[in-house]
Amino acid sequence: MSIKQVGNVLDLLEYFAGRQRPASLAEIARHFGWPRSSTFNLLLTLTNRGFLYEPRARAGYYPAPVWAELITQIERGQPIPHGMRALLDQLVQETGETAVLAAASGAHALFIETVESPSAVRYAAPVGKRVPLHVTATGRALLSQMSAADRAAILEKAAYERYTDTTRVSAEQVEAEIAASIARGWFEGNAEYTQDLGGVAMPFAVGERRYALLVAGPMFRVASRLPELAQRLRERLEGYLAAQAAGE
Incomplete structure (x- = not known):
């Protein structure tokens, strides 16, 4: 069994890894075929937790450096x-x-x-x-x-x-x-x-x-x-x- 919301987060990370530049809410929703409302909720949750940020105002979302820090800490263990x-x-x-x-x-x-x-x-x-x-x-x-x-x-x-x-x-x-x-x-x-x-x-x-x-x-x-x-x-x-x- 897979949990859809978790899968969406992982899909989003892979998307950014391939894209390697910020993406807007509309671009993300269109790429995955997700409803705009649920895409907004996902992006807002990740942004509020510090996992996404906007490198420039209204320029789109991008994964925050906290991901790299977490992976580094996990790898140390x-x-x-x-x-x-x-x-x-x-x-x-x-x-x-x-x-x-x-x-x-x-x-x-x-x-x-x-x-x-x-x-x-x-x-x-x-x-x-x-x-x-x-x-x-x-x-x-x-x-x-x-x-x-x-x-x-x-x-x-x-x-x-x-x-x-x-x-x-x-x-x-x-x-x-x-x-x-x-x-x-x-x-x-x-x-x-x-x-x-x-x-x-x-x-x-x-x-x-x-x-x-x-x-x-x-x-x-x-x-x-x-x-x-x-x-x-x-x-x-x-x-x-x-x-x-x-x-x-």
Whole structure:
């Protein structure tokens, strides 16, 4: 279930992120097809709370700097692991494919840091993207770090939709793939969620936080390279974790 008013606020933030200049009440209402009265109420509420302001009188609304300050404070509490961006950059440079840091969010894997491949044809992985835990290599890497009870609870409620011919469509199949992946030493994505996309993922922890690291791309480039990509991912991840443990 989604709450419409919350969704409207998030849609508004994404609108401004793309627009990158103030917008009037009329422009916002027209863009979203919202009634003028409810648009006014939303803008007035956000303005009264200090989340919107008018950079110039009657020049339109724009998100206030308080958003950035809140995000900074939130990030201080649960920061992305130090040096992770550099690790993702290195993986992209060495493999030519997209690299992703993900964490579990309910029944999904949430992409919290990404660096996309420079290739025109690539795995598109914007920060904030969510993919089902049970359908993807990234998700199964995260599931593998959960207790048996927590994993069973997620798999029991999962919607086993067949996205492609290779999608695993039962809890038993997902559990079997997790076991095979642990034995193999890496998690394989084989066009199970998005046709023609695949890759390799590995689970890891920093303190009490659990993550998955993914390298992925179009199957015509990665299908024959999965063991090679896994080896490169393992080497770089082990080096990163050793540096973290040494306090570098």
